[in-house]
Amino acid sequence: MSERAWLGADAASPAVDALTLIAEGVTRVAGFRVATVGLVRGNELETVAVAGDDEARTALLGARTPLASILAELELAEHWGPLRFVPHESLPVDLQVWGWVPDLLPLEGPDAWHPMDALCAPLHSGSGEMLGMLSMDLPDDGRRPGPEAQRVLAAYADQATRAALLALEREQLAEQVRLASAARQIVRDAPAQLGVEEVLAASADALMQGFRAVGAWLQIFADDGLGTGRLVAADGTQVALPGRLVRTAERSARASWAAQRVDVVSREHLQAPALSARETSEIVDFLDEIRVGSLLFVPIGAAHEALGNLVLTRLAGAPGWTAAEREAALDIGHDLGRVVLNARSFEREHRMVEELRALDSYKGRLIATVSHELKNPLTAIVGHLEILQDEPTDPAVSASVDAIDRGARRLARVADDLLLLAKVGDPDHPVVPRPVDLADVVADVLALQEHSLTRKGIEVVVEKPEEPVVAMAEAEEIERLVTNLVSNAGKYTPSGGRVTVCLAVEGDEAVLECTDTGLGISAEDQEQLFQEFFRSTNPLALAQPGTGLGLSIVHRIVSRHGGRTEVESRLGEGSTFRVRLPVAG
Structure with a gap:
């Protein structure tokens, strides 16, 4: 038994290419037909580089195995300097087989290589942390390696350790960049109607993972006429900062935004030129109080205006803030500035x-x-x-x-x-709709206005289908609506003219149409027709008495019933007013 599975990396990365070259060197120089390198992540291992046998590459590359299983087997290993050799005769009978076992007929003799033998070199960092493992299988001569071969393998193990460390660092940086970019994208893609707190909450996880931060909070400066500023943490809770620090942070943010820089503050390292010695001491004491090792102070703004600041924190002993992180954070400060401006616009609106x-x-x-x-x-x-x-x-x-x-x-x-x-127009007086037969309403209205229309010599025509046209509405308001439309038509239609009332059902709408052959309405007047107290600019229309409220009332009644009002008219050719209401049933 040899190659075991580990957690992995991108096979196309330069660091993994280096690990593959090391594995190939083992197969070419050290006399093994199969060599693999794996990297450690969490509690698993994944093989990221395989050299030699194609069958082994297919079986092992990308395969995963619990780290605990590998460590348990290594407890049975013989120590050959940095190498660990697990002879098959040391393995328990009931061992669960994992990884790839070659199809090999062992040679004769005590040093013959057995298919269940395992030879590897655990790769450790300077602090003793396990980074990965270099494994070898199928020696060319079919024998367990002697001292000279072990020396060569130890040299490759040393190279593999350095390459594994580089691979892990590159992967960590790539993941960090990915998460920081994801946080920036979340901020940039945030809907315009979201407030800055909602955007921070949506991007908090990616933001803190991308910057390896343990905390984050925002300070948004007060907008003129819009009350005091806001201070909120990534989890939505309010942050309690001493008043003096709040004022210091605001002044520092304005200076940092003007200089387009981010500042790092810690007991060991300080990049905040705008701070006095006393202010620096107060901030460092505050970091000690909240058990934070360092913070990245990011100004938020748009154009020439500083709007707030974003603070990202790390624990003591955590890595320092890199130049790439500071640059990415400043970009996020620009993106959050847009969010703040949008939030202010929506607040004003x-x-x-x-x-x-x-x-x-x-x-x-x-x-x-x-x-x-x-x-x-x-x-x-x-x-x-x-x-x-x-x-x-x-x-x-x-x-x-x-x-x-x-x-x-x-x-x-x-x-x-x-x-x-x-x-x-009163929102506290809602509509209580009931089925209303529009033909009955039209008949009642025409009966009341018949005398005035007949006296003026106006012909009245009613067109309706055989089936009832029933709307969901308040009967009293619909009666007033029809009264206003018919009286308006009669008022502006000269003697000998005609007023036509049509009823119909179109889809889920009950339609009432009132057409006259009167004065007509200009296109300019139609734009203001439903405004309160509006009177036509036509002198002939102005000669007729009126309050300028009739059509406003019609429009409001229709709107509060969830319907639509339409008008078609040309000067000298009459007008058509069309009302669409929800049909009953």
């Missing part, structure tokens, strides 16, 4: 939306209050006017009373429209 909502709510309450206050005196005025109109009086006085009555009733209509506008 959120505040503006809240202010607009509050303003809209206030406007609604104001309209409702004023309308209520108008309703009571107007009701009294209209009532007393009716009494005066019933009494015989001077014609001049009667004309004045009639004028007052018209004005009072117009004010009453304005008050009614304002109250309805406030109601349909």
Whole structure:
């Protein structure tokens, strides 16, 4: 038995190429037909280089074996200097076979090589840590190696140790770069609506692994008008820093951003030119207090503005911060600067939306209050006017009373429209939909307006399918919607014209369409048609009395029902208003 499996590396890396050359040297110079090199990771070993026999290469390259199994077998080995030889006769009968066992018929004699023999050289670092293993199998002469062969193999083991250490360091660096790049990519790919805390939480693992850090926290400076700054750790918890250190960190970040550098702070090493001796001492004492050996201080910013800082920490005794790490960290500071700017923009936008909502709510309450206050005196005025109109009086006085009555009733209509506008715009007054037959609503509205339409000489046409057109809506609001559309059509259609009301079902929408042959609406006016109090710029339309609230009310009713309002019109050719509502069922 020989080659055992280990945890591995990228076979295409230069360091692994060096290990392969060492294995090939064993096969060419030391007189073995198979040689392998493995590297250690965690509690497993993987073969990363195989030289010699193709069958052995197929069976061993990339194979994994628990490190505990290998170490247990090495306990049975004879020590030949740096080499370990496990003779087959020392192996227990019930040993579980692992790895590759060559198909070999042993020679005669006590020094004959047996298929279950194992010869290897464990590779250790200067501190005694096991890095990997060099293994040999199938000696060319079929005999266990003598002293001279052992000396040659020991030399190769020494070379393999140095190459293994280099391979592990390169792999570690490559993994570190990969994780740091992954952290940068996470930050760069973060959705724009995420805040800086969410981005830090999403990238924390990759960030700390990539920089071999044990902790990370962010300090975000206060934005003008947006309250105090924020200090948050990678795990989302709040960081408690002394106030003096917070101010020192902010000043240092601004200086570091201006110089485009990152600073290293530890008791043994300091790269922070902006700090005074007292400030440096305070920071080092704080590191001792939180049991941190060193920190990497990364400024965060955009363009010429410093926005905060990122701090990455390592324990005492950990490797120093490399130039590559500092450069990658500065790039992340630029990426986080973009995140901070986005977060500020969204925070401002959120505040503006809240202010607009509050303003809209206030406007609604104001309209409702004023309308209520108008309703009571107007009701009294209209009532007393009716009494005066019933009494015989001077014609001049009667004309004045009639004028007052018209004005009072117009004010009453304005008050009614304002109250309805406030109601349909109130988010605290939700729709309670029920099935509403639109044909019944149209019939009721036309019955009420038949006299005024007939008196003006306007033909009214209703087109509807045989099946009922039923919408999910509030009947009272839909009745007001239809009333406004029909009255508008009649108001702006000259005598002899036509108003057509069509009903239909299109997919999951109940459609109500009101078409007239009236004045029409210009393209410019159509852009503002549903704004409150908007009146057309057409002089002919302005001559007609109105509050400018009818279509605003229609649009709000449709919107709060989850529907759509459409308009098609050309000057002098009439208009079509189309309302789409959710169909019942």
